[in-house]
Each structure stands twice: as structure tokens, then as C-alpha cells.
Amino acid sequence: MDLHELITRTVEGLEYEVVDIEQSPRGRILRVFIDKTTKGGGIDVDDCALVSNQLSRVLAVENVDYDRLEVSSPGLDRVLKKEADFERFAGSEVNLRLRLPVGGRRNFNGVLHGVQDGKVRLTIDTGEVELELGNVDKARLVPKFD
Numbered sequence: 001m002d003l004h005e006l007i008t009r010t011v012e013g014l015e016y017e018v019v020d021i022e023q024s025p026r027g028r029i030l031r032v033f034i035d036k037t038t039k040g041g042g043i044d045v046d047d048c049a050l051v052s053n054q055l056s057r058v059l060a061v062e063n064v065d066y067d068r069l070e071v072s073s074p075g076l077d078r079v080l081k082k083e084a085d086f087e088r089f090a091g092s093e094v095n096l097r098l099r100l101p102v103g104g105r106r107n108f109n110g111v112l113h114g115v116q117d118g119k120v121r122l123t124i125d126t127g128e129v130e131l132e133l134g135n136v137d138k139a140r141l142v143p144k145f146d
Contacts, residue, residue: 003064007032010058011051016043019074020081028067030059033074043073076143083115083133090114093142096122098135109142 001009008018011034022031034043034051052071059066080086080094089112096108108131110124119130120139 001062003030006058006062006064007055010055014051014054016047016051020079027065029070030066030068031070031072033072033079035074035078048072077140080139080141086112086115086120086133086139089141093144094122094139095142096120096131096139097137098131099137100135102129102131102135106137 003023004021007021007030011018011032015037016034017037019033019035020031021033023029032051032055034047036043036047048071052069055069055071059069078089080089092112094110094112096110098106098108100106108122108124108129110122110129113121113123113128115121115133116130118133120133120136122129122131
């Protein structure tokens with residue numbers, strides 16, 4: 001079993017979602033970003049500690065060599081990677097960058113309307129656009145401050 005699969009299975013077993021996994025170039029630092037599987041509520045220190053303790057034990061049993069494990073929330077500007085992320089956060093404002101330009105643009109800011117037939121739907125300043133999910137290089141939520 002590869003490292004990403006091992007981490008994902010462990011975290012999902014605790015009823016959290018893996019948002020992202022980062023490794024330093026030589027694999028010495030593991031960063032795991034987790035979220036709750038429901039839209040309401042966020043990740044707190046207790047959630048991170050629970051996941052960190054469980055992952056530490058599993059990684060030791062599996063003889064995974066690393067120096068430091070960091071477990072964190074994805075933050076207010078949460079990255080969107082999976083199709084389910086784009087559905088879950090429909091109605092939120094997003095910043096989206098494409099791999100290949102569409103209509104001479106690679107960057108789009110707008111309100112997310114989910115995914116339909118493999119296309120991300122956004123309302124931007126000039127109207128509604130549909131962008132291929134496979135062409136999305138990076139997508140993040142835009143934090144809202146009251």
C-alpha cells in the first residue's frame with residue numbers, strides 16, 4: 001500500500017476527510033490537511049491531535065521513515081481538488097487557475113455552481129462559464145470576513 005493510500009484510509013477511518021497530503025522533497029516532513037466530512041464546523045486542535053496520534057502509530061507499524069508529521073486544517077482558503085469538493089462548496093466564491101487558457105484567460109474568480117458533465121460551472125463578472133474539470137490546475141475558496 002502506498003503512503004497516500006495508507007494515510008487516506010487511516011484518516012477516513014476516523015471519519016475525517018483528507019484534503020491534501022504534502023511531502024518535503026526528501027519525504028522527511030509529512031503534512032496532512034484534514035477536514036470534517038460535513039460542511040458545518042471546522043477542524044480544531046483536538047481533531048488534529050486525534051488524527052496525528054493515530055497516524056503516528058500506523059506509520060510506525062508500517063515502518064514509514066519520516067522526521068516530522070504535521071496535521072492541520074485546510075484553512076479558510078481551502079483547496080478544491082476532487083469533483084466532490086466542487087459540489088460540496090457550490091455557492092461559495094472561488095479563485096480558479098487553469099492549465100491551458102480558455103478565451104485568453106487562465107485565472108477566474110467567481111461563484112461556484114458545482115460540476116455538471118465534467119465541467120465546473122462558475123458565475124464570473126461577465127456571466128456564467130463552464131470550464132473542464134480536467135483543465136483546472138488549482139482552485140481555492142476565497143475567505144469571507146465579516
